[in-house]
Amino acid sequence: MEDNKTIATVRISLEFEAEYDSFHGRTLEEFGELIDQELHESLHDFREEDVVSIFSRVESVNLVSQ
Numbered sequence: 001m002e003d004n005k006t007i008a009t010v011r012i013s014l015e016f017e018a019e020y021d022s023f024h025g026r027t028l029e030e031f032g033e034l035i036d037q038e039l040h041e042s043l044h045d046f047r048e049e050d051v052v053s054i055f056s057r058v059e060s061v062n063l064v065s066q
Contacts, residue, residue: 014039017064029061032060040056
């Protein structure tokens with residue numbers, strides 16, 4: 001990164017629903033961490049030339065219906 005670039009911080013709250021199948025061997029917490037990791041990879045790939053770092057945390061993972 002060049003020293004003369006200005007860095008902006010963008011904070012986004014994201015909530016989405018995804019199909020979950022417990023028979024694929026992942027707990028809800030592991031599923032949430034996997035989604036978080038894939039989100040990081042997608043954002044980095046989408047804005048590869050601009051992204052300096054990505055910070056996130058999984059706040060909760062809950063079943064909506066069974």
